[in-house]
Amino acid sequence: MTDAPMTAQAASTATAGDILSSHLTAQAGAFLRALPLAVGEVGARPGAVAVPSAGTADLLRAVRRIGGLLHTFGGSFEQAWAHESRTELRWLLNLLALEPGYVRRSARLLGALDSLNGTEPDGPGMLAGHAGAPKARALLDRQLTLARTRAHSTVLQELRSARLHALADRMTLLVGEAPLLESAGGRAGTVLLPQAAAAFTALTVGAQQLPLRRAARPYGGDGLRRLGTVQPALPGAGPEAPAVRGAVDADAALAADDAPWLRVRILVKRARYALEVCGRPSVELDELDEVLGRHQEAADAAVTAATAARTPRITPATAYVLGVVHADQRLEVEAARYAFGRRWPELPPGPDGWLEIPPAEGWGQTPAPRTA
């Protein structure tokens, strides 16, 4: 439904512009269908569900794919238009992700606390029955509910904004009429392959800069003790991923430690969407994306626990429990890195491995997902 399948005959003579237009038309259509649903959903619910509702999920899906396409194949579009579109799509992405993000974080942290504090005889947690746990739970719940309520108001307001209407107009124009450059008239394989390959090269370079050797040894990462050497910022990873060097306080140190992983998550998503444009979705990349999603959620949840522990006038018992919860989430971060390190080498060596199918057979089609 989201990709426009082409026959093998049509695909063999397709230009890059044909492929890109076909994808953008499909995704912009999905965007426009999902938008009113999403707006209705946000208005109707107080935001108490961890998974975005159907409309919001579809909208997020289209926004991510259009943004990814405009980034990876940006060379085929009018520059200023592509840049503006990506900025507006990123704004909507961050807006829509905000509230479900808090709901998921709340479920994650309260669930972790309940497990840590569990007293079932067949599997108590390390805080089983600890006096500080109920207070810590109430504190986290209160702070996250407040953040979620604020996010909800913001989203409700922005969904009625002129900015969103302008973006919807932009998507309407995009259906069937993307502002392509002349160079997009070249053959799909010749024009798109190098751009998709560049997305893979960026991912490979990004992953190579991760401390994968350390992550591959379980419990060998000195876990909580010694965060990795901070890597310099990767070119092209976007403004979402600042590199912090020489951090001397804990929050900054953790942010710097997480930054290269968050960058690689962005690069994985771009490679995913590039493969989809090439008609070859990848189960492996989906899984890596999922693992790095867990990484990010655990890292964010750890920050929330650490921040809650700085609330004035809490009891030592509450603070102690929040220290354990913080460490528990950093352990989840480490586990996600280990999972990534185990999966990464299973990927083919580079873009050639992914893109070796001749364009005449594969372009624009959606084959059955690969089974890894």
Add this chain to the structure above:
Amino acid sequence: MTDAPMTAQAASTATAGDILSSHLTAQAGAFLRALPLAVGEVGARPGAVAVPSAGTADLLRAVRRIGGLLHTFGGSFEQAWAHESRTELRWLLNLLALEPGYVRRSARLLGALDSLNGTEPDGPGMLAGHAGAPKARALLDRQLTLARTRAHSTVLQELRSARLHALADRMTLLVGEAPLLESAGGRAGTVLLPQAAAAFTALTVGAQQLPLRRAARPYGGDGLRRLGTVQPALPGAGPEAPAVRGAVDADAALAADDAPWLRVRILVKRARYALEVCGRPSVELDELDEVLGRHQEAADAAVTAATAARTPRITPATAYVLGVVHADQRLEVEAARYAFGRRWPELPPGPDGWLEIPPAEGWGQTPAPRTA
């Protein structure tokens, strides 16, 4: 030096009593040589070193081996005498281990805290520069120094006690004159093999009751969240390993979770010493013993951190840091279980694998250590 080598000819006709007497004579001799050194060492130093001094280490070594031999091959000795001797040896063992234990625990916890709090740009910890760290460090240091000082006084006092003199007399009598039963006159292989095999069976049964499948998956143990099902007490594991069921407070839950592992450590030691008596020391068992030693030290250190966090009138920041330290030590516990789970299956299937060398060739000799 500690084992009395026998020629192959002598060994081939040796009785169980010959083998046991030879070992006990050697170890009792080591005990008597090391005792005055150890007493002098304890008197001379304030106990600030993590590794026991040479005399104390030799004394501990002999005490463990004599106790292990009297347990595993207890069927060859006069019952009441063996039981009394083991009780007195265990008393000395606990006494001597007390002070070095606190010194090691202090080094472990303060070292962990310093790593967690480290601010080096190339590897800051998750508490980098946290305001609560210096206070938490001072608190742990103060409490452990106090405990160590108390232990030192106790040890100094007991080393001058009539009880120790009586134990030394008992060891003096043991040199060359162990109270063997008539049954020890049988051939070494016939009498000792079943007893050594029983030590291995106990170890195998004990290890089978560990949650090894969970431990073998890194980060799969739900780490801090859900401690394992508490196992019933193993027969023959001794009074050192109580089983706690249905614990509903955190300390008891953790103690119950650790108990089967501590029991297996005792069983590993017994199997080690039984193999030594059979002239076949095992590098694999040495390593398992080392891994379970780390397990125990981390578990004990975690208790110390949790206890410190209950000190009245500490600040929330201090308590928070102690929560992180507690979780960090529980992570070390989990890492040690993982290391055990990885090594355990490498062991031969049972005592037969270890003891298959015909007694005539191996008994009482000390071959080169096996390289695994």
